[in-house]
Amino acid sequence: MSADPSASPDPSTDTLTQPAPPDISDALAARLARDVWGIEASARALGSHQDRNFLLERDDAPPLLLKIANPSVTAVELEAQSAAAARIAERAGCRAPRALVADGATVRPVTVDGVEMQARVLEFLEGSTLTGHLSRAAVESLGALAARVALALEDLEAPAAERSHQWDLRQAPGALAEMLPFVDDAALRERLADASAAAWAEVGAVAAELPTQFIHGDLTDDNVVTADRITRLPDGVIDLGDLNRTWAVGELAITVSSLLHHDGVDLAAAMRAVTAYHRVRPLSPPELRALWPLVVVRAATLVASAHHVLRTDPANAYAAGNLLHERAIFDAATSVPLDVATALVLRTLGQSAPEPGLPPAQPLLPWLTxxxxxxxxxxxxxxxxxxxxxxxxxxxxxxxxxxxxxxxxxxxxxxxxxxxxxxxxxxxxxxxxxxxxxxxxxxxxxxxxxxxxxxxxxxxxxxxxxxxxxxxxxxxxxxxxxxxxxxxxxxxxxxxxxxxxxxxxxxxxxxxxxxxxxxxxxxxxxxxxxxxVPGHPARSSPGTVDAAALLARREAVFADVQEHYFDDPPVMVRGWREHLVDADGRVYLDTLNNVTSVGHAHPRLVDAVAEQWRLLNTNSRFHYPAVVEFSERLAALLPEPLDTVFLVNSGSEAVDLALRLGQAWSGRRDVLAVREAYHGWTYLSDAVSTSVADNPAALETRPEWVHTVPAPYGHRGASPARYADGAVAEVERLAAGGTPVGAFIAEPIFGNAGGVALPDGYLAAVYAAVRAHGGLAIADEVQVGYGRLGEWFWGFEQQGVVPDIVTVAKAMGSGHPLGAVITTREIAHRYREGGYFFSSAGGSPVSSAVGLAVLDILRDERLQENAREVGGYLKARLEELGQRHPLLAAVHGSGFYLGPEFVRDRATWEPATAETAAICARLRELGVIAQPTGDHQNILKLKPPMCFSRESADAVVAALDRVLTTGW
The missing domain is CATH 2.70.70 (Glucose Permease (Domain IIA))
Structure with missing residues (x-):
């Protein structure tokens, strides 16, 4: 398959390549549509390598496609293409462009500049082709579609339409021999010749065993369309201009090759299309062996053809534009040896690939034991x-x-x-x-x-x-x-x-x-x-973990309700600062771990736990120094009169206890809560949790003593003052109705609702109204507290208020189960009158040592200041990103408590829920762990460890910019 680099190419001698058709203006195309088909429409040229395609746009009817075939294409071939499109539409579960029938035929001859060509008018399939990044689902869907199309065409018979042309992979040696001399770059020409020759040798070994049938011949990213702009799953097939009888597996090779230039689709990702195809139309062993060599042959043909077209049709902008990504396809297809690529195909489909062992040998160092x-x-x-x-x-x-x-x-x-x-x-x-x-x-x-x-x-x-x-x-x-x-x-x-x-x-x-x-x-x-090597264990790596097998074991023993991030989660085995490492050594940037406040595996925290556990760990009824010192330091972080501490194990327990304190103080069960909030999983904390993202029936299943007010989203158009007035009115209504609330609970800044700040003065107004009727104000600081906001250590400080009870957890233990309730001595004493409180591990020696170490690290490493500086920098960069990408409508929050919100329409604020999920999946592929939050799951929860660096902030923005630019 090599070509003579010194040959002087003459396009007129081509036998497999097609001559360029004459130029056709938009005006001429519109006139042909009117004169031949009686269609009044404007015409606009669309790109093609060999044909002339025009979009016919009509005032009061759907657009059509005028397709004028290359002069070398016969009417019989085009009638076969029309028949194939009808079969695909009927059998493959997708759309396909049917041809308009006139006088019993779908094909009409037209003459331009003395050249007769065959033309058709086809239905125009609305939708977009596959550009930019392709998601896992899109790649799999394209592979499955290719298989369904192959099955739809497997019994098509049209002998008169069979032909030899350059896109039939069986004709690759001849086509490349004709086209390679048009590649001026000698080094590239040699690469194309050598790679295609080696690939063809592999194909030749099994060619006689490859089944043949009619195939689409060009089922690629450019020749499928999707009507769903969100999922971008292909649902239509267009352009059957390369329909021919050839090797069936050639279609899959063509489809796979078209994926290799897309952002994020490497060889391993392209195998998803192979797997999906194989599930619908199983590949035979000879087809498996031929698949990747045919991908290489196709890639070489694409590059050579582009050079040939540009030599014979220099004004062909379509071919010029495609050449860059066709080079990328060839580079990717040849990035590993053919044997390796074929082994990848086999392993992907669960089949054994040859792994030849060593020949008989003695040790390299025989004198060692x-x-x-x-x-x-x-x-x-x-x-x-x-x-x-x-x-x-x-x-x-x-x-x-x-x-x-x-x-x-x-x-x-x-x-x-x-x-x-x-x-x-x-x-x-x-x-x-x-x-x-x-x-x-x-x-x-x-x-x-x-x-x-x-x-x-x-x-x-x-x-x-x-x-x-x-x-x-x-x-x-x-x-x-x-x-x-x-x-x-x-x-x-x-x-x-x-x-x-x-x-x-x-x-x-x-x-x-x-x-x-x-x-x-x-x-x-x-x-x-x-x-x-004597004594060297072969291939025994303790870091190797079968993620799928481990997930199956988890699902077999773990309750389903205990969810995990991602459908196919990586197995995390190490953390360091703001990074997570999986079992394969992939390093991810952790943007959502507000639990690990001071960073993963902080040495001071590790040492504090180990040292205290060596000394003593027991229940909190014993008397020991650590619990006293920790409680003193915790109380000192709160304003007067908050001076009394309860230590528990989690945020849920802290909220539950806070509500019990409110009940004991007021003697009433009624509680007022803000909608779209999550407070915990215990009975009382769940009762006041109103987030439908965590519980779709949250509002319908609240106990009768839980009352709610709307989430105060001032940025969505309503006056901020109206939210406070409405909440106060609800407090007064309940009091007038004989059910005054004993407590009001709210996060000072929304947590699960996306880091949204409350309107100025909101808490002051509601706290005053609640207290006027003998109730208590509870600030749930479980997620937002402990310096994460940067400007304020506690979220309630942003509102300029002092609550009666503060709940805190997460950050105070940096991954260790530790929570607290801080209130006044008087409120705590009232609870004492109704019984006692005890938590075995709450405030244990180890827990207290953890709490002290976290406070020391926050102070010594200036992590609150880091949240203010780096968090402010990150927010500014995200807001700049929103100026360029309309989907990113707002960036809520402060410090390391941020919530970029994605909407489809900034006027209606329609949530971009599906897009946000897809963005998170794409970010994970780029090494950034992020998750959606909010009742509409359209906000990113950016609550990273507080050691998050400026470089990490830049990496988050770069990844998100790439996703919003290239797609998800």
Whole structure:
């Protein structure tokens, strides 16, 4: 399939490629529509490689498509395309453009500049093609659609319409031979020729076993449409201009190749289309073997064809615009060896891929025993990498060197996902899975040839080839000459300090590290060299976890109501500051963990817990210093007269106790709560929770003693003062009706409702009204308190009020179960009159030590100030993003308590619920963990650990900008 670079191409001699049709103006197209079909319409040119397409727009009727075929296309072929479209519409569960019938035919001849061409008028399918980022669901849907179309066409018979042309992958060798000389870039031309020749050799081995049928021939992102602008799932098929009888699997290869230029669709993501196709139309073993080679052939044909079209039709803007992404398709298709790509296909479909083992060999270091070798743990759970040590440039050297105290040789595992190769704020999957083993020595170590072979000397070591395998040893000093023959046991040279060992199939090239999504597929050309080292355990990495199997175990034993983030959640095994790390070493930016206030795995907090637990941990009725000191410091954070502390284990318990205090004080059960709020899961805290996002029946199932007022959303058009007046009026109405409220509970800034600030003066007005009738004011600070707002330590400070009771949790324990209620001595004493209060673990020695450590860290590391500065910076950047993206309508909150809100219409404030869910899923793919909140689930909860850095803020904005720009 190679082409002669020196050939002088002559377009007139092409046999498989098509001549360019004559230019047709919009005015001429409109005149043809009127004269030939009697259609009065304006015409607007649409792009095409080989045809001339026009949108016909009519005043009082749906638009139509005038399609004038290339002069080489016959009427019989076009009639077959019309028949195929009808079958797809009837059988494939999607829309397809039916042709208008005139005088019993769908095809009419037209003549332009003396050239006769065949033309049709088709229904125009409303909708958009697939551009930008494609979601997991969109990729899967496209694969399934390709399979349904193949089944719809499998019995189509139209022998007179069968033809040879450049887009029939069976004709690729001839087509490329004609088109490659038009590629002026010699290096690119050589790449195209070599890649397509290698791919064609693989196809040729199974070509006779590949089933044939009529296929669409160009079922790509450009030739499907979606009417749903939110899900963007394809529901229509257009442009059957390449309909032909050919290999059925060629359609899937065409579809898959079209995905490879989209933002976020790499080889592993493209496999979702293959899986979806296979579920509908199972692929045979020969088709599985041919699939990726055909993807490569298709990619090469696209690039060569674009160059050919631009040489023969220089004004073809459509071809010029497509060339850039066609190059991207080719680069992606050839980014791994064919054997690796095919192994990926097989593994994706749950089929075994060949994993050839090592040939017979003796140890590389035969003078060592198993006791001489120790394995270094560089996995995501390695104890050597605590406290952020995995982020240092010398981490691998430090860990392996530290292990040399116990052995002569230290080995790093094959197939291990090294945390040391992962980095925070990276939007892409890390290349961190070792495709070889690394050895470290205390001194020089001689190396023996494990098998007989021929030596090639490199700049950094030697290669030892034998049969189908090549042993790569980097870090070797050798006296052997290039091309030397060695026998088993011959001295190869000496390694001084370190050695990289890799075994690769002869002729293949493999990287040292691969992303987890491709690592298993690389086993098609890479063998595990661990058996060459005595005592080295092969492929035993403690960080490897089967996420799907673990999720199945969770669902088998865990109550369904205990939900988890994402449908296919990553397995988190480590946290550090504002970062989370999964079992494969992927590092995520944690933007929602308001529980872990001071950051994940804070060393001071770890040490405080360990030290106190070594000393004492018992129930809180014992007398010990920590609980006293912690309670004193907690009370000192509140204004007078709030001076009395209850310690509990959670926010739910804190709210429950606060409501009991209110009942004891007033002698009344009635409570006033704000809608769209969540307060907890205990009986009383759930009773006053009104968020329908947490409980769709929340408002209908409240006890009769719970009364509610509207959530005061001043930014949605209503006067802020009206909310306060309405709430006060409700307090007065209840009092007049004989049910005055004993307590009013509200978050000073909405938590689950999206970090929305209350209107100025709201709490002052409502607190005064409630107190006038003998009730208490409860500030639920479980989510918002403890400095997260930046400007204020407590949310109620923003309103300029002092509540009667404050509830707090989450931040005060930074992940440890710790909560508190702070009130006045008088209110606490009234509760005492009705019984007693006791919490076994609330305020235990360890819990108190945790609380003290958190307060120390907040103070010493100035985390409230960080929330003010970095949180303010993040909010400003998000607001600037909203100026460029209409979907982002507002950014609520303050500090590290922010809520970007997404709406479809800023006038009606229609919530963009589905879009927000999709945005969160896309952010996760880019390494940012975010979740929706609010009753309409259209607000991002941005409540990160308070150590969140400016660089992390920039990363969040960059990721969100990318999503809003390229799609979700």
């Amino acid at each position: 198993a006791d001489d070798v120790v394995v270094a743990d560089l996995s995501p759970t390695s104890p050597h990498l605590h406290e952020g040590r995995w982020l240092t440039a010398s981490a691998e050297h430090d860990v392996m060197s530290g292990c040399l105290d116990r052995a002569r040789v230290v080995a790093a595992r094959f197939g291990e996902a090294r945390l040391t190769r992962s980095r925070p704020l990276a939007p892409d999957e890390p290349h961190n899975v070792a495709l070889g083993i690394e050895l470290r020595f205390a001194g020089r170590q001689p190396l023996a040839a494990p098998w007989a072979g021929v030596v090639a000397v490199t700049s950094n070591g030697v290669l030892v080839g034998t049969g189908n395998w090549t042993l790569r040893l980097d870090g070797v000093r050798t006296a052997l000459a290039d091309g030397s023959a060695v026998e088993v046991g011959d001295l190869l040279g000496e390694a001084d300090g370190s050695l990289w060992v890799q075994v690769v199939r002869a002729g293949a090239d493999a990287p040292r590290f691969a992303p987890r999504s491709l690592a298993a597929a690389w086993r098609a050309v890479v063998a595990d060299p661990s058996p060459l």
